[in-house]
Amino acid sequence: MVIDAAHRRRKTLATVRANFELLTLTLPALIAFFLFNYLPMGGVIVAFKRYRYDAGILHSPWIGLANFSFFFRSVDAWRITRNTVAYSTAFIIVGTITAVVIALLLLEVRSTGAKKIYQTVMILPRFLSWVVISFITHAILNPVHGVGNQIIVALGGTAVEWYSHTQYWPFILTISHVWNSVGITSIIYYAALMGVDPQLYEAAEIDGATRLQQTWHVSIPALVPVITILNILAIGNLFTGDFGLFYQIPRDVGRLYPVTDIINTYVYRGLRQGDIGRTAAVGLFQSSVGLVLIIVTNAIIRRISPENALF
C-alpha cells in the first residue's frame, strides 16, 4: 500500500514535470482568466448582498433575494427584457436575410474588380467604432441641421424631432445594426458559397434548373451550416445587446428609454449610480438566461444536425 502510494506519487510527479513546460505556456492566460473572468463569476454573490464599498464583496451583509425581487417588481424589468430580446430577434432575422441576399447577389457579379470594390465598401463600418457612427447619425438626425429633415422638408414634409419621439427608433436602430454588420456577415456567407463545387451548378443547369432554382436547391443548402453556427451564437446572446449601438446611437436620451433601453444600458446606468447589488442581480439574471439559452439551442441543433453543433 505504502509502496503503491509512493509509486503513484512519483508517477504523478513525472507527468507533472513532463507537462510542466506546456503548463507554463498556459499559465499567463490562466491567471488572466482567473482574475478577469472567474473572480467576477464568484463576485456574483454581490447580487445577494447590500454592497458596501468599505466592506467589499465578502463582508457586505447578505440580503437574500431582495435585489432580485426589487428588480422583477419594477416596471423596468419587463421593458428592458422585452427590448433586448425583441431587438436581438429582429437583428437575427433582418440581418441574416439581408446578408444572405447580398451574398447571393455578389455571386452573380462577374467582374472580380467590381466585386472587390463592393465588398470593401460594405465592410468599412467594421473598422469604425459606434462613436464614429454616432457622428453620422447625428449629421442625419440632428433636428436643426440634420440632412434627414432637410430631405423631408424638401419633399414637402415637416421636420421631425427624432430624439424626442420613440416611434422611429426601432427602425433607426435596426438600420444602424444592419448597416454596420451586413458587410462582414455577407462576406462569411459569400465565402461559404465559394466553397460549393461548381459541378453542382453545372449539373443543375443540365437538368434545366433556372437560376432561381439553382439558388434555392444548391446555394441555400450550402449556406445552412454557416447560418446555423452564426445564429446559435446569436441566440445564445439573445439577452445581450450591443451596448455601443444602444448607448451611442440614441445618445442616452432619457425620453427614448422606452424603446432604446436594453439590459446592458440599464446595467451601465445602475453601475454609474452606484446601485451595485441590484445592478449585479440584473447582470446575473442576464448571464444565467444566456447560459441556459446557449445550452438549449446547442442541444436542439445537436439533435437535428450534430455536425453543426457548437459543442
Add this chain to the structure above:
Amino acid sequence: MSGRQSHASSTLLHLFFIAFSLAFIVPFLLVLSISFSHEETIRTLGYRLIPPEFTLDAYRYAFANPGRIQDAYIVTTLQSALGTFLSIVVMATCGYALSRRSFRYRGPITFIVFFTMLFSGGLVPLYIVVTQYLRLGNSFWVYIFPRLVSAFPIIIFRTFFQSIPESLPESAKIDGASEWTIFFRIIVPLSKPVVATLSLFGLIDRWNDWFTTLIYVRDTRLYTLQFLLQRILREAQFLRAIATELPLGMDIGQHDLPTESLRFAMLIIAAGPMLVVFPFFQKHFAKGLTIGAVKG
C-alpha cells in the same frame, strides 16, 4: 457559376450594388463636408453634403490647440499596440499548449477557457474586482489587463496549430528544445497568417475602444480617441474647453468658435487615419473572417 446572364440583368445588378455602396460612402462624405463647412452655412442651411464654399477654419482651430487630441493619440496608440502584442502572445502560447495531444491537462484547461464563452459574472462584479481589488481603475493598465485574454481567439489558435503535424514539435523536443523555444522558433513562423489576422482584429478593437474609458477612466489625459470624440459630440462645453485650452467652466462665448464644424474636424482628425489605412488591410481581413467562421 456558369450560364447565361442577360446584359440587362447584369446592368441591373451593378446598379443595385452601386446604390448599395453609396449608402456606405455618402455618410462619410457628409461628415467630411461638414468639417469643411463655414459655421455660417451650417447655421443657415444646415449640414450640407456639398457646401456652397469650403473653409479650413475648423481645422485651424483644431490644430491651434492640439494638446488633448495628441494625448489621446498617444494613449490610444500605446494601449492598442502593447495590448494587442501581449494579448496575442498570451493567447497563442495557451492555444499552442492546448493543441498538443500529449498535454495532460488539455481537457480541463480547454474547459476553463471555453466556459468563459458560456457564462460571465457581468459588468458589475468585474468592475468591483478591477477597481476595488486590483486597483486598476483610472490607470493606463486598465486598457491592457482586463481584456488580455478571450476564449474565441485561443480556440482559433488551437485549431490552427492542430493542423501542424505533431511530429514537428516532438522531434524538436528530442533534440532538446524546450516547449517555449519550439513555440517561438517553429510554431510561430509557420503560423504567420493566423497571427497576423488575429492581431489585426485585436488592433482594430483596441483602437476603437471607448468603453474601457467610459467605465474605468476619469483622468482626461488617459482618454482614448474614441472616448474623446464621444464627449466632443455630446458636450459643446467640453469641445470649447479643449479647443481653447481653458479650464472647463471658464466658457468663452458660443459664437467665437465654429463649434459645429469643429466637432466634425475633430472626428476627421481622430478617425481619418483609420479610413486611409483600412483598404490596405482589407484582403487580410476578408481572409481572417473565414478563419473565424471555422468551428472550434
